[in-house]
Every structure is written in C-alpha cells, then in structure tokens.
Amino acid sequence: MGDDEMLALSRVIESGTLTSTKGEFVKTLESQFAEWIGLPHAYACASGTGALHTALAAIDPEPGDEVVTTAITDMGALTPILYQSAIPVFADVDPLTYNVTADTIEAALSPRTKAIMVTHLFGNPCRMGPIMELARSRNIPVIEDCAQAFGAEIDGQKIGTFGDIGCFSLQQGKHITTGEGGLCVTADADLGRRMYLFINKAWGYGDPKPDHYFLALNYRMNELSGAVAVAQLAKLDDFVERRVRMAQQMTDGLQGLPGVSPPAVDEGFKHTYWKYCLHIDGSKLEGGLDALAGRLRERGVFCAPRYIQKPAFECQVIRDQRTFGNSRFPFTLARPEAVDYRRELFPGTYEALATVLVLPLNERYTAEHVQQVIEVIRTAVGQIAKK
Numbered sequence: 037m038g039d040d041e042m043l044a045l046s047r048v049i050e051s052g053t054l055t056s057t058k059g060e061f062v063k064t065l066e067s068q069f070a071e072w073i074g075l076p077h078a079y080a081c082a083s084g085t086g087a088l089h090t091a092l093a094a095i096d097p098e099p100g101d102e103v104v105t106t107a108i109t110d111m112g113a114l115t116p117i118l119y120q121s122a123i124p125v126f127a128d129v130d131p132l133t134y135n136v137t138a139d140t141i142e143a144a145l146s147p148r149t150k151a152i153m154v155t156h157l158f159g160n161p162c163r164m165g166p167i168m169e170l171a172r173s174r175n176i177p178v179i180e181d182c183a184q185a186f187g188a189e190i191d192g193q194k195i196g197t198f199g200d201i202g203c204f205s206l207q208q209g210k211h212i213t214t215g216e217g218g219l220c221v222t223a224d225a226d227l228g229r230r231m232y233l234f235i236n237k238a239w240g241y242g243d244p245k246p247d248h249y250f251l252a253l254n255y256r257m258n259e260l261s262g263a264v265a266v267a268q269l270a271k272l273d274d275f276v277e278r279r280v281r282m283a284q285q286m287t288d289g290l291q292g293l294p295g296v297s298p299p300a301v302d303e304g305f306k307h308t309y310w311k312y313c314l315h316i317d318g319s320k321l322e323g324g325l326d327a328l329a330g331r332l333r334e335r336g337v338f339c340a341p342r343y344i345q346k347p348a349f350e351c352q353v354i355r356d357q358r359t360f361g362n363s364r365f366p367f368t369l370a371r372p373e374a375v376d377y378r379r380e381l382f383p384g385t386y387e388a389l390a391t392v393l394v395l396p397l398n399e400r401y402t403a404e405h406v407q408q409v410i411e412v413i414r415t416a417v418g419q420i421a422k423k
C-alpha cells in the first residue's frame with residue numbers, strides 16, 4: 037500500500053459516493069479484472085467467502101445436492117455450501133501437491149453431485165485438464181477457488197478460466213487486498229447475471245419492471261474498497277513475479293537437504309506462492325516436523341507446521357453439524373456415505389497435513405531475506421538430520 041491507494045481513497049471521498057450502485061470505482065475494478073483474467077464477466081463482492089457463496093447460488097443446487105470439494109481449505113469455502121442447503125462432500129488430496137485430482141474427485145461423485153469446487157492450494161494449480169474432462173463428461177459445473185492463486189497458470193492459461201466460475205479473495209493476507217473483498221468471474225452470461233443479482237439482493241437494477249427475483253443477500257463491495265482494489269490490481273503482476281522469483285531462490289537454495297522437498301510443481305504449471313511450503317519427511321529428522329519448526333521459530337523464521345492442523349470435517353461446524361438452530365439442516369438430507377469422515381478414507385489429506393511446513397512469503401522480501409531463511413533452514417536440518 038502506498039500513495040496510489042491513498043489517492044484512490046481521497047478520490048472516492050471527494051466524489052461523495054460510497055455505494056457501488058451509484059459510483060464508478062467498483063465498476064472500474066470489475067471491468068479491469070475481467071480484462072486481466074480474459075473473461076467477459078467479473079463481479080466484485082464483500083469477501084472471498086461471499087464470492088464462493090455467489091458462485092454456488094448462481095449454480096443453484098437443490099437442498100441436499102452435493103458439492104465435491106477438499107478438506108484442506110479455508111472454512112469460507114465450505115460454509116457457503118451449507119448456506120445454499122447443499123452438502124460438502126470431501127475428495128481426498130494428492131499428498132505432494134495438497135490438491136484434489138480427477139481421480140479423487142471421481143471417487144467422491146454421486147448422482148447428487150451438483151458442483152465441483154476445486155482449491156488451488158497455496159497458489160499451485162490443480163490439474164485442470166483431467167478435472168475438466170471428468171466434469172464435462174458428467175455435465176457438472178466447476179467452481180475454481182483461486183483465493184490463494186492470483187496469476188497462477190497452466191500452459192499460459194490463467195487459473196479461474198478453466199472452470200465455469202472462478203472466485204478470488206481480497207482479504208488482508210492474499211496476493212492483493214482491500215482488507216476484505218472478493219471477485220468472481222465467468223464466461224457464461226447466465227451465470228454472470230445470476231451472480232450479479234445474488235450480490236445485489238436479486239434486485240433487477242435497470243430492468244423495466246425491477247423486483248427481488250429470488251433469495252439473495254447484499255454482498256456488495258463499497259467504493260472505498262473498490263478504489264483500493266483498482267490501485268492494487270495495477271501492482272498484481274509485479275507482486276506475482278516477485279513471489280515466483282523468491283520461491284525459485286528458495287528452491288535453489290534448499291536443494292539436497294535430507295527429508296526436505298521443495299514444492300511439487302507440474303511441468304508447464306505456474307505456482308504463484310501465496311505461501312512457500314516444504315514437504316518434510318519427518319522420519320529423516322530427529323524429532324520430525326515439529327523439531328524442525330521449533331528450530332526455525334527459535335531463529336525468528338515464522339512457520340506453520342500442518343497448515344490448518346486438521347481436515348475441515350473435524351471442525352465443530354461440520355463434525356457436530358452445527359447449522360440452523362437444532363435442525364442440523366442440510367445434513368439431515370445427506371446420504372450416509374457423503375458424511376463419512378473416517379480417517380482411512382482420506383489418506384492423502386492426513387499425510388498432506390502431517391508433512392507440510394508452511395513458510396511465509398511476501399513481496400517485500402529482498403534476496404537477502406530469502407537467503408537468511410535458506411540458511412536458517414539449512415542449519416536446522418544439518419543439526420537434526422539422522423545419520
């Protein structure tokens with residue numbers, strides 16, 4: 037953040053208009069983001085959670101329909117499924133990329149699957165080719181959760197453009213930010229229209245006979261956030277390139293360490309490193325992952341072993357089905373197999389969480405900062421590597 041964001045904010049305040057229904061800044065953000073990603077329709081909203089909720093509402097599942105997704109994600113990707121009366125069904129993940137795959141998704145499909153929601157975790161793209169082939173063969177729409185993956189690509193094509201809808205977050209921790217905010221994109225005019233309406237209480241602004249057409253919320257972004265987002269968007273490509281460069285330096289500097297593998301990125305894939313994660317084989321280190329994390333923290337390198345600690349289905353809201361009053365709705369409509377969370381059904385998910393060490397990264401790091409992190413890791417591993 038800097039002068040550009042300050043100037044943008046003062047322009048909004050001078051304009052006297054803070055709502056996007058009357059102002060121009062959010063509209064500018066939407067058209068610039070659509071251009072950046074290369075799709076005709078982009079809508080801004082209040083959060084990444086709101087963007088995912090908007091995407092699901094546009095697809096409009098019937099109560100009890102299923103949405104296949106991942107248990108290693110932000111809860112904001114899962115609660116919208118429940119708010120739309122649908123059941124999150126968890127596909128296992130590849131323990132090396134932490135992402136769902138066509139195979140794990142296929143194993144979770146049922147005749148009630150109404151959508152697939154994939155998360156490009158940490159900025160590393162899911163293998164969208166086989167995933168889209170599977171989804172198209174079954175006629176199931178795909179939502180891409182790109183909250184952590186601005187600018188990621190497969191063979192030069194931006195993620196968010198493979199599925200039917202792409203969703204992004206502008207929360208404080210993401211590649212670009214307005215504190216809180218979200219964006220959803222689509223090539224489909226009908227989905228786009230429904231997304232626009234859902235964000236706007238389904239009020240048909242500009243229609244000859246406007247009405248509230250269906251159940252919807254006010255998920256609008258305000259003009260202050262919109263203006264900051266426009267300024268941030270101008271910096272996005274630079275932020276992405278810096279992150280990619282730092283990650284390359286990390287990967288180069290961490291070669292050959294026992295038990296430590298750099299991020300697994302497929303040929304032709306562009307990972308944009310919301311976080312830089314190491315895959316740790318704890319059996320090669322005295323004290324395993326925790327001993328390594330402890331040593332890094334002692335030397336001032338903040339890190340998060342096990343990322344979210346437990347799969348999302350172990351969180352109270354899902355495990356105990358705490359939803360609307362005491363109703364447990366919509367879980368009351370679920371097939372028993374759809375809510376079967378036994379550990380042996382999710383070997384990749386548990387392995388991923390047990391082996392991932394999340395390191396922070398931000399675009400202000402210098403090459404010296406990165407070098408310092410590399411040296412701390414090399415020293416720590418040297419001290420605890422088993423002979």
Ligand SMILES: *Cc1c(COP(=O)(O)O)cnc(C)c1O
Pocket residue numbers: 083084085086109110112113155181183184205206207216217218
């Ligand atoms: C941040 C995040 C979200 C939610 O976005 P908010 O803006 O915090 O609501 C959803 N999915 C993933 C993968 C995220 O990282």
